[in-house]
Amino acid sequence: MGVTRVKTAILLLALAGLIAGLALHLSGQAGLATLAWWAGVLPALAALVIEIARSLGRGETGLDIVAALSMSAALGFGETLAAAVVAVMYSGGTFLEGFAEGRARREMQGLLSRVPRSATRHRNGALQEIPLDEVAPGDRLLIRQGDVVPVDGTLASATGFVDASALTGESLPIRLERGAEAMSGATNVGEAFDMIATRPARDSTYAGIVRLVEAAQRARAPMARLADRWALGFLAVTLLIASAAWALSGDPIRAVAVLVVATPCPLILAVPVALVAGLSRAAHYGVLIKGAPALEALARMRVLILDKTGTLTDGRPQIVSISCLGGQTEAEILRLAAALDQASQHPVAQAIVAAAQARGLALPVPSGVTEHPGEGLVGQIEAHRVIVGGEGFVAAQIGASPGSTALDAGALLVAVAIDGRMAGHLVMADPLRAGMAQILTGLRREGIARIVLATGDRREVAERVTQGLGLDGLSAGMTPGGKVALVQAERAQGPVMMVGDGVNDAPALAAADVGVAMGARGAAASAEAADVVLLVDRIDRLGAGLAIARGARRIALQSVVAGIGLSVLGMIAAAFGALSPVQGALLQEVIDVAVILNALRALRIVPRV
Incomplete structure (x- = not known):
């Protein structure tokens, strides 16, 4: 049985025990009501004890101890109804938290499935x-x-x-x-x-990348739950007030009432509700965040490492210029070249076809097409014999000498000949996404202090493409292992977020505090290694994800502070005998409703996109 099913079963048992006990109590069967409440509490308490033992074995102390104390004390002193209410509250909180984490990443077996x-x-x-x-x-x-x-x-x-x-x-x-x-x-x-x-x-290379991903995931420190970071202080305050109440009054029921009021449901409930609401809100903007821990971590990012291809750039070759050598216009050269390229599945040919279609050019059907793999195509378009391909191939086909066109680093030249004469050239490149400078400025506004480029491309290509972006660092010629090392080095500047879309980015995505994958067209490996997946091919949505994560975390903290403040006031009232254990449990329910309603405000966060 999966963890989620266990949490669901415990919640249903606790709820059934509480309702059945209330029904029996109202019908005058107090003894059976007590048994029903015990039956609802024991599974939740057993699960708590197991989780506490596991946490202590890892050297961690969480809020589970407070909840276990309140349930145990209530049962021990005969306050079974209060214990049943606490069991429902606690199991409901852990169920919500499990639901939030249920969207966590799949296993890295999917990485191997591509081969x-x-x-x-x-x-x-x-x-x-x-x-x-x-x-x-x-x-x-x-x-x-x-x-x-393979x-x-x-x-x-x-x-x-x-x-x-x-x-x-x-x-x-x-x-x-x-x-x-x-x-x-x-x-x-x-x-x-x-x-x-x-x-x-x-x-082989691919298997090595898989091992890098797995090693990076094992080496990354686990992200602590926001609630657990408050646990020790809250536990100390609770025990102090409960002990003082018992010692000064001599009445152990007062200590039980304090513990019941102290059941940390504002932490247990408000935090996961706010974070789940944040997850839902982020998904509305095309940002899939894999669980509450990832959203918490995203809210704290200070350093951003970006891949180039498919992230800063579109990742697909585009026509950046057309030169005319004969009497044809740019539109005519593009129309004839694209018409011939309809017969090829080559990515460059498909990019040329897409460019012509984007300009609204009508493309006739080619005939007599011969494709020379890796070289180019020859065919008939209307009344013209058209040749498209590399400069050397086209020149050889028409009996001419190759030219010497100067190209920027990273550009590709496609020659076009019409009726035996060189007609022109299409210059292909992978340019920056539109508005990238403004997007990076927006990310800095959302709290990113340092932005670094990490790419497998040559340095001259990377420098040309990113000129004017104001990056804080640039690392070119990077291997997958090199990107992991860069992530580890940049961690000295603060929590690191890595954004990429290729298999080569997967190890760095796994090693980063938060890995973000361009999931719309990126490799499945990067999407599975990442904590966050951008479901739309828009890097600007990363800013929306950051804003939502920070907003959801802020709302969660507000709920925690308000909830704990009200709980402390209730504990003090219980310590002076103003609240019985059952009244304390009901008061805690009122506090829970208040902090949950506040936490749900995360569903209305509107980021600047």
């Missing part, structure tokens, strides 16, 4: 499907279009085209020549190719 469970191996002139564990160095494997490279190896075919953005952060596909290294976890976006395995699956 195929089998591989296609050449053997004796035939192809055979074998389990991934049976792949050995030296095996010749077939990687079909769309396949994820193990590290070297290219055995003449060329190959892979998308390694999830591993390296490079947004543009990579062309591989014979003998080049093919990393596990990259996706084949070109024609099928052969590769020679150089490592078994357990030693």
Whole structure:
């Protein structure tokens, strides 16, 4: 039985015992009513004792001790109705807390699911499907279009085209020549190719990233519950007032009344209610926060580490300029190039098609198309023979010499020839998201004091793309392990939040105090390793998440302070004999309702987005 089911069962038993006991008591069957209340209290008390033992074994002291004392004392001195009320209050609070944490992250098994469970191996002139564990160095494997490279190896075919953005952060596909290294976890976006395995699956790049994630999660210190940080002080005050009441009056019932009033339900109830409300409110803005501890931590972040590709940038190649070399206009060059590229699944070709469609250009159907994998396409568009591809490929097709167009770092040049003549060039790049400078300013306004870029790209690419953003630091050429080390180093400046979207970001997301994944188009690995997932492809929603987290935590603290203040006043009244245990339990219920209503204000937080 899962933890949530156990908490639900305990709450239902406590509630059933309280209601049944009240019904029996009103019908004049006091003895049976007492048994019913005992039956409702004992499961909650047993669960409390077990949790206290576990907490003490970890060297932790929580609010569970106060609740256990109040229930035990009430039962010991015959105040079974008060004990039943406390049991319902406490089990209700732990149920709410369990509900909040029920949205916690899934296991990292999903990270492994991205890698195929089998591989296609050449053997004796035939192809055979074998389990991934049976792949050995030296095996010749077939990687079909769309396949994820299962193990590290070297290219055995003449060329190959892979998308390694999830591993390296490079947004543009990579062309591989014979003998080049093919990393596990990259996706084949070109024609099928052969590769020679150089490592078994357990030693490959992707498996190493999985181990980094798991190690980072184990090494990260657990986040303490907000309520438990108040526990020791509240426990000391409670015991002091209860002991004084008993010692000065000689009446142990006064001590029981104090303990019942002191049952820390403002902490047990108000905190999870405010945080669950914050989780719900954040989800409304497309920010999935995986549990109350993650929301608490998000509210305290001071350092932000950003990946570049797919985070600061859109992560997809876009046309940034079109140069015309003949008599055609930019629109005509783009229209003919995009019409031909409709016949290709290559990411760059699809980006060109999308750009033409965004401009409202009508794209005719190509005919007689020949695709040269990793090079370009040749085909007929209306009455024109069109060639689209790399500068060298297009120049060779028309019998010309390649030009020498200067490009910014990280840009890609696509040449277009029409009817045997070079017509122009499309310059592709992965630019910054719109309004990124304003977004970072907004994050600083929400309490982020330091913003650092961590990318697998080359430094010159990163510096060009982020110019003018006012970053506090920039680390380029980062490996997954390097990003983890950066997270650990930056922790000296304050709690660290890491934002990324690729498999290569997953270890750093797991190592950070709060990991944030761009879940709309990011890798499943990063979404599962993260504490927060942005469900929409908008980095500005991170600011909304921060504002909601800070607001929910502030409301939770307000509820705690008000609830504890009222409880202390009630404890003092009980110590002087003004409240019986049952009256104290009912007073505590009134306080609970008040702090819960206040906590629900978190549902109305409106962040600036």
